[in-house]
């Protein structure tokens with residue numbers, strides 16, 4: 001039988017025969033000369049479909065999730081992802097972002113055994129060298145020096161008709177979900193799962209108060225549900241009262257509006273009595289608001305942090321004795337300031353956390369498949385709106401929850417290829 005001949009490039013949603021790979025593909029591309037506001041930085045281009053290594057998988061992308069990391073990629077800050085890759089030997093002078101995908105396995109490398117052509121998958125964004133000594137020794141691959149975030153630090157993400165991923169990144173797609181729902185939850189969900197379940201000694205448990213910044217955001221909406229599924233009491237923080245009901249519906253026992261307080265930013269110097277006293281007054285009244293939200297004088301066993309500089313002094317202050325502030329970002333800035341006197345005497349933990357390993361990605365996928373965590377998909381965009389939806393995120397004007405982009409899926413609501 002003659003093998004089907006591939007066209008040079010297919011239109012969006014024009015499905016090639018299963019396993020037939022065209023030479024070129026459509027992609028939303030960022031280039032250095034366009035670095036800046038996302039609306040200008042992303043542009044539709046035709047690019048060669050990438051070659052695969054022995055442990056790689058080519059995924060026909062049905063839908064892609066939208067995350068903050070490609071706002072950073074578009075801006076070119078805090079790092080220029082293209083230059084960083086070129087320094088490490090990459091030839092490409094462009095970036096195809098996209099760190100969340102749902103799709104179909106279209107081709108596999110010679111050593112891949114865990115998935116086969118035709119499998120429907122969701123893709124997590126943790127990549128590492130298969131021969132990394134730490135990985136080979138069975139360590140947590142998120143601690144490996146070769147660890148990278150696919151579709152941000154690496155190229156060939158999901159804002160293209162085909163994405164190049166590693167075999168272990170592919171997980172069976174929860175069949176109860178549409179393509180766009182499947183693409184929406186993994187990056188934020190698995191990150192939140194590791195933050196709440198991944199740090200031995202401070203894992204979330206039944207009855208814990210968990211304070212969650214940005215409760216209606218991508219990470220926050222996942223964290224509220226993961227904490228609720230564990231029997232904990234999540235308290236959400238929002239910047240607008242209109243978001244409170246959304247957080248309550250996800251399981252928050254109480255919601256605090258951060259705009260009711262003014263003590264944000266770096267901690268004043270401990271020798272500056274007046275400024276320090278004013279700050280402490282603000283932090284204490286925020287702590288009281290947490291107790292009111294919980295309905296008892298109970299401090300958070302876990303504070304779920306990502307705003308960073310603006311909020312971390314308060315997070316550390318309100319955290320319970322022996323509790324943990326777990327942080328995965330510094331959206332408002334990178335200087336973390338704290339009063340060490342209280343930190344050591346009350347034996348608190350400030351724990352960095354970054355994405356997730358295979359088991360944690362499987363953990364969130366199972367919670368989603370069981371219906372315990374909703375992907376919180378708020379809005380779906382067309383492929384040509386890739387820049388526009390990142391711009392909404394950049395302007396903090398995006399809807400509550402998560403966003404997704406249709407790539408090869410022609411319409412919303414589809415659960416099959418056609």
Ligand SMILES: NC(=O)c1ccc[n+]([C@@H]2O[C@H](COP(=O)([O-])OP(=O)(O)OC[C@H]3O[C@@H](n4cnc5c(N)ncnc54)[C@H](OP(=O)(O)O)[C@@H]3O)[C@@H](O)[C@H]2O)c1
Nearest residue numbers: 068069191214217218219238239306307328329331354355
């Ligand atoms: N390291 C990792 O693995 C990892 C993974 C995922 C995300 N991240 C990072 O985490 C950050 C958040 O991601 P996301 O997807 O949750 O974004 P998101 O959907 O935009 O949510 C962030 C929330 O932060 C809140 N916020 C904004 N300004 C704030 C301020 N000054 N103080 C307190 N809260 C503020 C906003 O809610 P309100 O205005 O309602 O308060 C917003 O909804 C980004 O920087 C992202 O790159 C890191």
